[in-house]
Amino acid sequence: MSVLVFVEGYNGEVKKSSLEAASYGSQVAKALGTDAKAVAIGEVKEEALAALGAQGISKVLYDHDDRLHNFVAEAYLKVIAQAAAQESAKVIVFSNTNVGAALGSRLAVRLNGSLATNVTQLPEISGDSFTVTRGVFSGKAFAQVKLTSDVKLIAVKKNTIEILNDAGTTAAVEPFSTGLSDADFAAAPKETVLQETDGVLLQEAEIVVSGGRGLKGPENWHLVEDLAKALGAATACSKPVSDQDWRPHSEHVGQTGITISPNLYIAIGISGAIQHLAGVNSSKVIVVINKDPEAPFFKAADYGIVGDAFEVVPKLIEAAKALDR
Amino acid sequence: MKILVCISNVPDTTSKINFTSDNAAFDKNGVQFVINPWDEYALTRAIELKEEKGGSVSVLNVGEADTEQNIRKALAIGADDAIRVNAHPKDAFFVAQQIAHVAKEGAYDIILMGKESIDYNGFQVHGMVGELLGIPAITPAFKLDMLDDTTARLEKEIEGGKEIVEVKLPFVASAQQPMCEPRIPNMRGIMTARTKPLNVVEPVSTETKTEYTSYSKPEKKGGVRMVDAANAGELITLLRNEAKVL
C-alpha cells in the first residue's frame, strides 16, 4: 500500500500546486504508516523531480515519452493507472487544476474509487474512516466528506496546503514507461496555444492584482499591469471587464470565471458583487481600492483605501518599486 | 444530431448559505433555486447548434420534483424535451451513473453540461460520464463548433493557455464562458414550454462513493483596516510588515 501523487510540470519545473499536492500526499502517507511516491509525465526537469524529496516524496516515476509533452487525457490516464497499480496506491493525490479534474474524474471511475475535489485540509483518519474537508458553495462553506471506497482520490485546492520543505532530501527518479499505443493519442490536441505571460500563471500566483469597471477602459490597464509587475503578481479582472473585451476571458475571476486563492488579492475599482467574491473569497489577504466608501467589497477586505484609483495606484506602484525584493 | 444537456438546480448566486441547526444539511429555507449558471452556457450553445445544424436538444436533471420549475425554464429557453431522473442527487458518481444511463438509452451524440455546479463545486461529473460511456470528455471547453456532421472542434482551457481539439461524435464536453451569451426565456418560449414533454424516469440503482457528514462556514474576517488615500504608499509597508504577504 502507498500514496501516489500526480505531479504536473510547467516550463520544465514542478508546478507550485503540485508541491502542495506532494506535501499533502506525504503527510497522508505518514498518517497511514506508508510511503508517498509520485508520478510525473512529460517535460519536467529531473532535478526538479528529485527535489520533491523536500516535500516528503521517496520516489518519482517519470514517463517522458515524447508524445506526452502535451496533455492527452487517455494516455495520461493509462500512465497514472499503471503507476497506481505498480505501487499499490490506495490514496491518489493531485491538484485541483483543469488537468487534475479531467484525469481525477475518469480515474475515480476506472479504479472504482471515491473522489473528493477542492480539498482544503488534511484528512481525519480513524480506523477505516477517512474524512476530508472540501470547499463548497463557491467558497462560502466547507463540507466534511467521508470517502467510502477502498481507493481514495483527492484533488487539493491551490494555496491551501503548506509546502513542506525538508531541505537536502531528494527523491529517487526512476524512468517509467507504459507501452502506450497510437490509439491512446487519438484525441490529442490539434494545437496548443500558450498565452504570453510574464511567467506568472494566474491560477498559481501568490499575488494577484485585479481591475474592475472602475478603471473606465482598457487604455488604463497599465495601472494594473505596472503594479502587478512591481509586486511580481499576476493580473485578473471582473466579469464585465472581460465581457467588454477590455481583457481576455482567461483573466475573469468569480462565480462564472476562475476561482483563485492567492496570499494577496488587490482589487481596484471592483464593487465586490457576491458573484465576484465567490471567486476570490478564499484569498488570504484582500486589499480593496474603491472611491465609494459604501462599496460592498470593503466588508470582505483586510485592508482598504477609499480613493480614486487614478491617484492611489500610482502611489502604490511607486512604493512597491521601492521595496527591496 | 441529438444533444443532451445536463442541468443542475442550485441556489441563486446571491443566496446566503446556511445549514440546519445540527450542521448536517444545507438549509433550503428562503433560498431561490436557479439553473446552474455554467449549465446555461451548455444549454444555449446546444440550442444554437441545433439552429445551425438541425437535430434536437433534450435537457436532463437528476433531482426531485421541486426542480421542475427550472426544467421548464430550460424548455422555455429552447430545449425540445426534458427528462427528470426522480432521485436526490446523492453524489457526483451517482449523478454520473444516471446521466450515462440516459445518454446510452437515448443514443445521444453530444452530452453537454457546465464545468461544475456552483453549490458542490465538484468539477467531476463530465469526466465520470465520459469514462462510464468510454468516450472523450473535453473539459472545460469555451468554444464548440461542428466541422461536419460527425466531427466537432472545441477549444478548452488549460492553465496558461488553450488547446484546440477535434473529436468525433459521440463525446462529452463541459462548458464555461465565453462559449456563448446565455439566453433568457421569452414570452413565446414560456408558452410553448408548457406543452413540451417532460418525462420522469426512476433512477438506475447504483452505489455512492462519498458521504457528506457535516458543513461549516469560514471564519469571519477580523474587519478592514483603512489606509488614508493621501498616504497610499503606507499600504505597501503594512502588507510587508504586518500582513507579511510581500
Ligand SMILES: Cc1cc2nc3c(=O)[nH]c(=O)nc-3n(C[C@H](O)[C@H](O)[C@H](O)COP(=O)(O)OP(=O)(O)OC[C@H]3O[C@@H](n4cnc5c(N)ncnc54)[C@H](O)[C@@H]3O)c2cc1C
Ligand atoms: C449569474 C451571475 C454570475 C456572475 N459571475 C461573475 C463573475 O464570475 N465575476 C464577476 O466579477 N462578476 C460576476 N457577475 C457580475 C457581478 O454581479 C457584478 O456585476 C460584477 O462583478 C461587477 O463588476 P465591477 O465590480 O468591475 O463593476 P461595477 O459593479 O460597476 O463596480 C465598479 C466599481 O468601481 C468603483 N470605481 C469607479 N470609479 C473608480 C475610480 N476612479 N477609482 C476607484 N474606484 C472606482 C465604483 O465605486 C464601483 O464600486 C455575475 C453575475 C451573475 C448574475
